[in-house]
Amino acid sequence: MRKRILAALFAPIAAVIVLFGGLTFASAASAGDDHSQGDECVPSAAHSETTYIEHPAVTHTETRTVIDAPAWTETVTIEAAHWQRYSWTGGPHTSDDAPAFPSSDWQPNVQGDPHNIGVVGAYYRSNGNSGNGDWFYLDWVEAVIETIEHPAITHEETVTITDEEAWTETIIMEYPEVTCPEPTTEPTTEPTTEPTEEPTQPPAVTPPAVVLPVVTPPAVTPPAVVLPVVTPPVVVPPVVVPPVVVPPVVVPPVVTPPAVVPPVVTSSAAQPAPVVTAAPSFTG
DSSP states (O other): OHHHHHHHHHHHHHHHHHHTTOHHHHHHHHTGGGGEETTEEOOBOOEEEEEEEEEOOEEEEEEEEEEEEOOEEEEEEEEOOEEEEEEEOSOOOOSSSOOOSSSTTEEEEEESOTTOOOSSEEEEEEOTTSSOEEEEEEEEEOOEEEEEEEOOEEEEEEEEEEEEOOEEEEEEEEEOOBOOOOOOOOOOOOOSSOOSSOOSSOOOOOOOOOOOOOOOOOOOOOOOOOOOOOOOOOOOOOOOOOOOOOOOOOOOOOOOOOOOOOOOOOOSSOOOOOOOOOOOOOOO
């Protein structure tokens, strides 16, 4: 039951998160069924599983004719080519020209060319000095050849034709990380009083209320606008040089005391001369 409730709770959450780009948690919720033990969610790290499927070859059978020995033509020589000599049996021949050949008056007597004529035609041979002779005819007989056709020697057999070679299919299943939600405490309300009678009908089972969590979409932070830094110009104040005040030189007047002429005292006795002290002179 908890498994179904968690699946019902996470399905809308996964859909909302997919809309806002959060695919990690949604993938974990969808993969929870494959990484659960009984009714408990088991967290797991992302991993992959590789499965190999062997596909057999696609074949069909056909019946074919196999040739064991090909057909051939045999040539049999019935009679070899040779010379054939004929003798004239038509009685005395008074003409100097040879009797016409062929005719029933020519009789074959020897296979070969006993007189070594070597030319097809009639020729005359005398019998010693008797004044009599015989006519002969030498003919060339072509060979008699028979052609025998021998058919091919075959047999039928069933062969297997491969239409598609066998191959191995590789399937890689990627499993994302599974993050399990925090466990929730189910209500443990128990009846206060026990029933005194056996219920005649099975109690009605009220499915627990499914409270969908409130999904708050992520706050959208507007992009920060960076204003350009304006550096004011550096104002250098003018350097004011105060005038140099030279105090006037005060020259005190020169006071010349009047000359004091001591009186001349005439005395008979010598008198010491008076000491005259000059007045101070002020000079600037």
